[in-house]
Amino acid sequence: MAAAQGHFSDHPDHSGGADDEDGAEGDTVPRAFRVAVEALRSAQLRPEIEIEPSRPPQRLAPYAYALEAAVVDGEEDLADGRLVLLHDPAGHEAWQGGFRLVTLVRAELEPEMAADPLLPEVCWSWLTGALEARGLSYGEPSGTVTRAGSHYFGGLAERRPATQIEIRASWTPEESAGGAPDTGAHLVAWCDLLSQVAGLPPAGPGAGDGAPGVVSLPQRRGPQHR
Numbered sequence: 001m002a003a004a005q006g007h008f009s010d011h012p013d014h015s016g017g018a019d020d021e022d023g024a025e026g027d028t029v030p031r032a033f034r035v036a037v038e039a040l041r042s043a044q045l046r047p048e049i050e051i052e053p054s055r056p057p058q059r060l061a062p063y064a065y066a067l068e069a070a071v072v073d074g075e076e077d078l079a080d081g082r083l084v085l086l087h088d089p090a091g092h093e094a095w096q097g098g099f100r101l102v103t104l105v106r107a108e109l110e111p112e113m114a115a116d117p118l119l120p121e122v123c124w125s126w127l128t129g130a131l132e133a134r135g136l137s138y139g140e141p142s143g144t145v146t147r148a149g150s151h152y153f154g155g156l157a158e159r160r161p162a163t164q165i166e167i168r169a170s171w172t173p174e175e176s177a178g179g180a181p182d183t184g185a186h187l188v189a190w191c192d193l194l195s196q197v198a199g200l201p202p203a204g205p206g207a208g209d210g211a212p213g214v215v216s217l218p219q220r221r222g223p224q225h226r
Helices: 031-043 117-135 183-198
Strands: 008-010 049-053 064-072 076-092 097-109 138-150 160-171
Touching: 031 064, 031 076, 031 183, 049 183, 064 183, 076 183, 097 138, 097 183, 117 138, 117 160, 117 183, 160 183
Parallel strands: none
Antiparallel strands: 008 064, 049 064, 064 076, 076 097, 097 160, 138 160
């Protein structure tokens, strides 16, 4: 099982640095954000998922933490993505809360799947279904599902056409009585989404519950730009 690690931005002036949380700058980080970050770091994920630190965005919120992940089969990436935790201690009107999770998930599709007119709706239902299957409460969800096709010509004409699905989304996790959301569970749910887009079968107790009639995409050749 992989444990999540990462670096976070802790500059209240929005400068977006990624100092070590044990340094002087880290002493100013709100406790709720520290708890949320630690929950991300200690989350236990399925072995097909490789996760690593990513520099967080610098200007979206006073505090930010980011992770990148990929679903790997041998030497092949079946899907990849990025998850960012944002925190504004003063609260954010658009978020309707003090925390926000922002994500990007990508995978390459087989041609017959890419042609399905209901694919965007299905992919969005995977996100909401993954959160609900883990019993997570959240608010203000928003996002886009995009299909992008590539056709090759000239010296690349031997390559078959390729279609990539891209899910961009954000949501506000419910905060506990202590002020921090259960970000570890949200990360696990996000990895459920990543695995589903990659075509892996559900793993773990209750995995896949809450999304009846929705199946994973077949395993495929994933993004080649990792």
